[in-house]
Amino acid sequence: MKTKDIHIQLIELLSKYDEQCTKTGAEVNMTDFLGFMNSNHQPENVKSNQLRGQEQTPEFKSQSGSATDISILIVLLFRYAKGYIKKALKESIIKTADEFSFLITLVTYKSLSKTELIQKQIMEKTSGTEIINRLFKLGLIDQVADKDDKRSIRVSITPMGRTELMKIIPQMQTVSQIVTGNLSETEKSMLAYVLRKLEIFHNDIFLNKKDVELTDLV
Secondary structure (H helix, E strand, O other): OOHHHHHHHHHHHHHHHHHHHHHHOOOOOHHHHHHHHHHOOOOOOOOOOOOOOOOOOHHHHOOOOHHHHHHHHHHHHHHHHHHHHHHHOOOOOOOOHHHHHHHHHHOOOOOEEHHHHHHHOOOOHHHHHHHHHHHHHOOOEEEEEOOOOOOOEEEEEOHHHHHHHHHHHHHHHHHHHHHOOOOOHHHHHHHHHHHHHHHHHHHHHHHHOOOOOHHHHO
8 A cells, every 4th residue: 555545544534533523522632533543444354253143133233333342342351351360360369350459459558448449449339348358358458447437447458468469460460461462552552541531431420320320321
């Protein structure tokens, strides 16, 4: 392909991106434009796991599109990552991705209340409390009454928890490399940007709009 052809394609994509921003009221910026270009470029020789068969009802066809594909792909990628994490933790007393996530958060704080820790993990209180109790029984975290709020319990990582966490950090870094797979460094940066943008959007819903109906969230 000649440079002239690439310039023409860039101008056409920029025009489409500008039209999209005009419709949505979004601000035009280079980072989002790069993401728009990537989304409109189909990689060559990339085969995907085809979940949909040929037999589709009109109702099902109406649900197809980028938004649906993103939701499905996020679930699939989570399942792939979960399998790799299971391998990484097979020799550790830390057995789940959630337990690892709780500890990796605690290692960056002197202490957190149970509620703070659970909210940072985007979990329901019951599930989060069960994980905290398991980590406490294993001796990986401590629990003490909050000096300022007697109704609250603060948790912190123990020396044993820190030691166990450091043992599995290399394996978890390997998991990160495998999960990002065949992405270039530029693609990794772009994906991280897009996922952060989504996380900020959903974190607000989790913290402030839990009881809002789906139709109202849309």
